Amino acid sequence: MPKSPFPPRHPLDAFDAETYLDLLAPVIIGVPDDAYREGVLANLQTAKLMAEKVFAVSLTADACDLAGVFAPIALADGQALPESCSDE
Amino acid sequence: MSEAMARTGLGDITAAVSAQQVSAEEVVRACLHRVDDCNDQVNAFTAVYAERALAKSQLVDEQLRQGVALPLAGVPFAVKNLFDVAAQTTVAGSKILDSNAAAAADALLVQRLEAQGAVLVGSLNMGEFAYDFTGENQHYGACRNPRNLAHMTGGSSSGSGAALAAGMVPLTLGSDTNGSIRVPSALCGVYGLKPTYGRLPRSGTYPFCDSLDHVGPMARSLADLALAYNALQGFDASDHACAQRPLEPVDVAQRSRQPLRVGVLQGYFDPPEFSDATQVVDTCAKALAAAGARVDYCQLELAEAGRSAAFLITNMEGASLHYEKVIAQAEAFDADTRDRFIAGSLLPGAWYLRAQRLRREYAQQAAQLFGHYDVLLAPATPIRAPLLGQKTMRMGDGELNVRANLGYFTQPISCIGLPVICAPLLQADANGPAPALGVQIIAAPWREDLCFMAAAQLAETSTTRSEVVAIAKT
Numbered sequence: 001m002p003k004s005p006f007p008p009r010h011p012l013d014a015f016d017a018e019t020y021l022d023l024l025a026p027v028i029i030g031v032p033d034d035a036y037r038e039g040v041l042a043n044l045q046t047a048k049l050m051a052e053k054v055f056a057v058s059l060t061a062d063a064c065d066l067a068g069v070f071a072p073i074a075l076a077d078g079q080a081l082p083e084s085c086s087d088e
Numbered sequence: 089m090s091e092a093m094a095r096t097g098l099g100d101i102t103a104a105v106s107a108q109q110v111s112a113e114e115v116v117r118a119c120l121h122r123v124d125d126c127n128d129q130v131n132a133f134t135a136v137y138a139e140r141a142l143a144k145s146q147l148v149d150e151q152l153r154q155g156v157a158l159p160l161a162g163v164p165f166a167v168k169n170l171f172d173v174a175a176q177t178t179v180a181g182s183k184i185l186d187s188n189a190a191a192a193a194d195a196l197l198v199q200r201l202e203a204q205g206a207v208l209v210g211s212l213n214m215g216e217f218a219y220d221f222t223g224e225n226q227h228y229g230a231c232r233n234p235r236n237l238a239h240m241t242g243g244s245s246s247g248s249g250a251a252l253a254a255g256m257v258p259l260t261l262g263s264d265t266n267g268s269i270r271v272p273s274a275l276c277g278v279y280g281l282k283p284t285y286g287r288l289p290r291s292g293t294y295p296f297c298d299s300l301d302h303v304g305p306m307a308r309s310l311a312d313l314a315l316a317y318n319a320l321q322g323f324d325a326s327d328h329a330c331a332q333r334p335l336e337p338v339d340v341a342q343r344s345r346q347p348l349r350v351g352v353l354q355g356y357f358d359p360p361e362f363s364d365a366t367q368v369v370d371t372c373a374k375a376l377a378a379a380g381a382r383v384d385y386c387q388l389e390l391a392e393a394g395r396s397a398a399f400l401i402t403n404m405e406g407a408s409l410h411y412e413k414v415i416a417q418a419e420a421f422d423a424d425t426r427d428r429f430i431a432g433s434l435l436p437g438a439w440y441l442r443a444q445r446l447r448r449e450y451a452q453q454a455a456q457l458f459g460h461y462d463v464l465l466a467p468a469t470p471i472r473a474p475l476l477g478q479k480t481m482r483m484g485d486g487e488l489n490v491r492a493n494l495g496y497f498t499q500p501i502s503c504i505g506l507p508v509i510c511a512p513l514l515q516a517d518a519n520g521p522a523p524a525l526g527v528q529i530i531a532a533p534w535r536e537d538l539c540f541m542a543a544a545q546l547a548e549t550s551t552t553r554s555e556v557v558a559i560a561k562t
Binding site: 020021024025028029030032033036039040042043044046047049050051052053054055056057059060 | 390392393395396397399400403415418423424426427428430431432433434435439442443445446449492
């Protein structure tokens with residue numbers, strides 16, 4: 001297996017709020033007004049600190065609850081799948 | 089009459105109205121008078137529905153004359169202004185929604201209280217879109233803490249806490265995503281219940297963060313809180329998070345057959361920098377031990393990570409909810425809310441998904457802890473109510489942002505949907521009543537009864553209590 005050319009580091013190490021805002025905002029929401037910049041940057045920096053704490057926890061494979069209240073909707077007895085939902 | 093009524097609880101109001109010693113209309117008129125006296129100073133109400141309330145009170149009086157039993161007969165109440173009120177626009181603390189169509193019907197919890205004879209008198213101030221722990225609102229003005237009008241109420245259910253402490257109403261409804269019932273309960277010195285996630289239906293309320301939004305009652309006594317909670321319960325299919333559970337009414341006179349097993353949360357919940365807050369927990373732990381509880385110390389190892397997960401989930405779900413509005417009409421938002429929503433709309437999806445996964449792991453850890461403890465104790469807020477306009481608070485050698493960190497102790501608990509009663513501990517100083525602190529009494533999911541049981545033991549010894557603060561009319 002070829003060795004990675006990059007030194008091992010956490011993906012969050014690459015996150016820089018200012019660079020992130022300047023690169024992504026124009027293509028996602030547009031460039032925010034200059035008056036908002038300081039507040040938005042402060043929030044991105046806080047979010048990074050929060051993400052570091054979240055990613056620092058090793059999760060088990062079954063820690064997978066992406067929508068805590070989602071429940072699959074079962075069909076009533078005898079009811080067929082609509083054709084548009086069929087695998088075929 | 090309004091002075092006396094300001095201090096009267098739900099049980100006494102209902103008993104007097106049901107016995108027709110006083111009419112529901114007289115009670116409601118006294119309440120409206122009190123609101124008129126106090127609101128200029130406290131700024132708790134954003135709308136008063138005098139005509140509707142008087143009409144409803146007359147209907148209650150008529151029903152009583154016909155022999156209809158109404159468990160909350162004549163009880164005036166008010167709701168955070170994210171609850172729908174028929175024929176009124178639901179503004180959720182914002183200006184941007186005030187051109188929306190009026191609500192077609194009352195929120196379900198308003199309907200449930202009124203079906204039992206309670207009377208809605210108004211809507212209450214709140215932080216914009218519930219994204220707030222301070223009680224300050226750029227559009228409607230800051231809500232002021234009745235215990236000291238120069239101080240914050242806490243938020244986002246700011247008016248719900250302040251209206252109780254000022255004796256304007258004996259019962260309010262609030263919402264709690266990260267602490268928005270518990271923070272103002274603690275700082276205003278009243279009781280608040282954040283039930284288990286999914287216990288009470290949010291139907292007819294303006295959302296903030298679906299994964300974490302709760303609704304619940306606030307009151308000046310534990311008995312009042314229990315009466316309201318019992319009236320509010322019941323499944324509703326229109327809230328997809330609402331659990332199909334039987335009604336599980338609580339009785340504050342109920343006693344445990346075994347000594348309560350109480351865990352005092354340490355680690356994240358016991359930082360030396362917030363000694364005022366942790367002292368409150370010690371006081372409660374000692375009172376419970378004296379009442380026969382077995383008190384022990386324990387840790388919720390993932391609390392800090394859980395708090396961080398709640399931050400990311402809230403930021404990103406809230407930003408998603410307001411995505412189009414914050415891009416098209418950014419200037420119409422409160423500056424603090426706007427900047428947070430803009431940031432939240434940019435964050436990586438991988439962060440959100442990881443935060444939701446962590447929540448599952450953290451909930452499993454907490455479930456194991458409840459194998460050993462009936463209730464856990466933790467502080468409600470790190471400090472007493474800050475001054476209005478105060479931006480930072482000290483933590484050791486550093487400064488923390490007040491707006492984000494008043495929920496330091498509440499956010500890890502709501503992250504996993506545990507039921508909590510916030511009970512107030514009051515103090516007075518030479519200048520009068522000092523801003524209060526609170527204790528969180530936390531139980532396993534669906535065990536609100538244990539929260540009430542422990543809270544009742546604290547209330548019996550007056551370790552925790554609430555009071556109405558005198559507000560002079562300007």
